[in-house]
Amino acid sequence: MHEARGQLTAAQRTAQRLSDAAASQQALPLSANAAFDPLTQALDPAQDGHYPSSVNGQDAVQPNRAPVDKFAQPLLVTESPASIALASQATTTVYAGRHLHGTAQGDWHLAAGNVVAAAAARGVSLFAQRNGLRAIAEGGPVSIQAHTDALAVLADQAVTVTSSTESIEILAQRNIVLRGGDSVIRMEGNAITFETIKLSVKGAGHPLIGPGGQAAELPGLPSSANQPNWIAMSLLGYEGQPMRNIQYELAFADGTKRTGRLNGSAEQREEAVPWGEATLTYKNNPAAKDVARPTLDDLLAATEPLIREEEAKPSSDKTNITTV
Known part of the structure; x- marks a missing residue:
């Protein structure tokens, strides 16, 4: 012992x-x-x-x-x-x-042939303490999410964000503030404000083509407070036929959006959605064509056999019909 x-x-x-x-x-x-x-x-x-x-x-x-x-x-x-x-x-x-x-x-190694999952309440x-931390995904994305609070990235030295083959997007519901030294760039609402002592703009031309803007589409984050809340969708078309694989967009009151596609039964269900009003927009395929609707002549032609059949009946069996 x-x-x-x-x-x-x-x-x-x-x-x-x-x-x-x-x-x-x-x-x-x-x-x-x-x-x-x-x-x-x-x-x-x-x-x-x-x-x-x-x-x-x-x-x-x-x-x-x-x-x-x-x-x-x-x-x-x-x-x-x-x-x-x-x-x-x-x-x-x-x-x-x-x-x-x-x-x-010494060392503590953990390996799994499939999935390593850890959950804490x-x-x-x-x-x-030394040699740093690494999170590497050889295949698939890396996601860091804070569903109900802030997310901070702090470094004593430089912070580098690189996209080797695609783009980098910074989205915010209210504003984005960039600070460097004594200068500030503030993007808020429909305005961009520069705060600096000296502003230099370099370029072969300086065209001003008028105002423009586009609201940021922010993904919704799940929360334990809204787990029971859900929205079920179903879309039926001509003669009650299901409209399958139609794209949709849900816009919520908090500014977030969700997109998806109806399944083979023209139905879909979004779980854990934010509370409040939501706007549902279906996006039809531009190449899709509506079924031709019958014209007035088609309707009259369809009723003529019925009228002739009624006229051929004895007077006692006829139904009161008024033709215009």
């Missing part, structure tokens, strides 16, 4: 050192470190981890008068001077009613 206690003590010191470093940089500390103290207290014979001085009238001491080791609580401790391997061809489950604490003096914090 002496070796196990030594490893646990070393793990506690490493975890506490990294926790203090994380907290000093405004990252979340390792609050589960507090569980180390009662664990080491229950294992350490100098504290609670020993038999009482007398058991059944006999002295519970070693020849050197040191107390005899005993877990103060029902614990399971596994220790090895070399390696420990745990493997299963099916599923392996690890559950903790309180904390699950993992500390490695109260927050996730990543802290690297």
Whole structure:
């Protein structure tokens, strides 16, 4: 047990050192470190981890008068001077009613053949004391979202945003402010304001072609407050036939928009939409053609057989018909 206690003590010191470093940089500390103290207290014979001085009238001491080791609580401790391997061809489950604490003096590697998913009810914090953090997607996008609060990107030195093959768009519902030195460019509403001591414009020409503008289309963000709210859509055309694969656009009162396409049944449902009024716009295919509507002559021609049939009936069987 002496070796196990030594490893646990070393793990506690490493975890506490990294926790203090994380907290000093405004990252979340390792609050589960507090569980180390009662664990080491229950294992350490100098504290609670020993038999009482007398058991059944006999002295519970070693020849050197040191107390005899005993877990103060029902614990399971596994220790090895070399390696420990745990493997299963099916599923392996690890559950903790309180904390699950993992500390490695060297590297800690995590790999999955398919998906790695982590969920936390109260927050996730990543802290690297040296060598930085990297988030790389070899295939597919990288998304960082703050659904109900602000998103901040801070750097002591330069911040570089690069699009190697496409474009960079900066969208905001209210305004965009660019600051550099003593100069400010403010885009708000339908106006752009330059605030600077000296303004230089370089170009072969300076055409002024009149006012123009276009509202930014901002994607909606899901929120736990509006999860039950939804909108169901259905579109039927001529003779009640479903209009399949029609594009639509939903504009909400908060300025956000959602776009999509009706399914094979000419239906669609948008989940977790913002509360308030919404405007639904269908975008027909420009190449689509409406079914030809019958003309008045077509309607009269369709009624002539019915009129002749009625006229051929005996007078007693005729229906009162008034022709104009």
